[in-house]
Amino acid sequence: xxxxxxxxxxxxxxxxxxxxxxxxxxxxxxxxxxxxxxxxxxxxxxxxxxxxxxxxxxxxxxxxxxxxxxxxxxxxxxxxxxxxxxxxxxxxxxxxxxxxxxxxxxxxxxxxxxxxxxxxxxxxxxxxxxxxxxxxxxxxxxxxxxxxxxxxxxxxxxxxxxxxxxx
Numbered sequence: 479x480x481x482x483x484x485x486x487x488x489x490x491x492x493x494x495x496x497x498x499x500x501x502x503x504x505x506x507x508x509x510x511x512x513x514x515x516x517x518x519x520x521x522x523x524x525x526x527x528x529x530x531x532x533x534x535x536x537x538x539x540x541x542x543x544x545x546x547x548x549x550x551x552x553x554x555x556x557x558x559x560x561x562x563x564x565x566x567x568x569x570x571x572x573x574x575x576x577x578x579x580x581x582x583x584x585x586x587x588x589x590x591x592x593x594x595x596x597x598x599x600x601x602x603x604x605x606x607x608x609x610x611x612x613x614x615x616x617x618x619x620x621x622x623x624x625x626x627x628x629x630x631x632x633x634x635x636x637x638x639x640x641x642x643x644x645x
Contacts, residue, residue, distance in 0.1 A: 481538040481545050483627040484610055489585055500576045508574050508582055508613055508621045515609075516567035519560065524553040532614060532622040539628045562643035563592040563603075580615035587631075594640035603636035 484492065511530055518526035528549060531537070536547040543559060546552045570587040577583060586609045594601040612625040 483629040505574045520565050524557040532624045537626040562641050566591045582613040584611045596643050598640040601637040601640050603634050605634050606631045
């Protein structure tokens with residue numbers, strides 16, 4: 479639940495062995511909520527992140543964004559950092575582990591392609607990584623992220639100058 483990422487080599491062995499009976503609707507609810515992230519970010523609807531993150535969420539987006547909290551700071555920082563570009567976020571490998579009736583953990587691999595604008599049109603920068611998320615069931619029955627660690631799998635690939643566009 480902290481801001482330290484879980485090492486890649488530890489992830490396969492951290493899964494719950496409790497065989498907790500889990501309603502498949504719980505896993506699908508978390509998966510559907512997580513899918514809103516790509517739609518919100520790529521659509522530049524940062525207010526919609528309130529459907530994904532708890533109001534007091536802590537998100538470690540790694541350098542250069544680092545640790546962000548609460549939700550309003552997450553929204554404002556992501557909006558400002560992505561203003562120079564358009565994006566496409568795609569999810570790949572995903573595991574959702576329901577730990578209790580109101581707590582879950584997920585790991586989701588992502589590819590985030592950032593497209594240059596203006597004089598940088600036609601140039602891209604792509605990030606490869608994973609989101610390590612801790613989920614808490616809310617009083618309204620929905621699930622929200624309380625802690626997120628963004629872990630890069632490698633260096634960004636492409637032209638980082640696209641982030642300097644001021645349009």
